[in-house]
Amino acid sequence: MFKCAYLLAFFGLFRIGEFVADTKHRAQRSVLMLSDTILKDNCLQITIRFSKTDQKGISNGINFKGQNRNPLCPVQATREFLEMRGTKAGPLFMHYNGTFLSRFQFNSILASSLKFADPNHQNIKAHSFRIGGATNAMAKGIPYKKIQEMGRWQSHAAKRYIRQIDIDIASLI
Secondary structure, three states: OHHHHHHHHHHOOOOHHHOOEOOOOOOOOOOOEHHHEEEEOOEEEEEEOOEOOEOOOOOEEEEEEOOOOOOOOHHHHHHHHHHHHOOOOOEOOEOOOOOEOEHHHHHHHHHHHHHHHOOOOOOOOOHHHHHHHHHHHHHOOOOHHHHHHHOOOOOOOHHHHOOOOOOOHHHHO
16 A cells, blocks of 8 residues: 555656545545556546545646556556455555555654664655656656656646756756
8 A cells, every 4th residue: 555655656747645645534525545556458537526636636646657567557556456445435545444645654664764874864744756757757858747747746836846957957948
């Protein structure tokens, strides 16, 4: 579940409030539900019903194409997670006991994992996936306007997320 959540957060440029619950027993209206997820063949479609920039629920779709044999493929991670999760209605990220993946758990497991991997890690939190995903997209040559669309930014706030790389971001706008 955590592998799937982290990969979707990174490659989907998700805000944490768009895909995990506030608490393990309460899901806000913007949380990603199982019914918002369509996995067909080697493609994954996720519908974001509400977000910070979509308070009226117009919905946005995110499409992922699978990458065979890539251990960091969000489509494959979702497929593996869904096989274990089952079909019980509710938030996508649900534990076996029916409780939901919460913001606290997302950050807590992330911190524990990072501490194990590198005791010197600092300041990596849920929002780091959005920052890293936007920076990675820019480094891969994805046009700024497309990154803005991918991250559901309606303003040029995306510029604050893309970290230092050898490209002049202002020249791409």
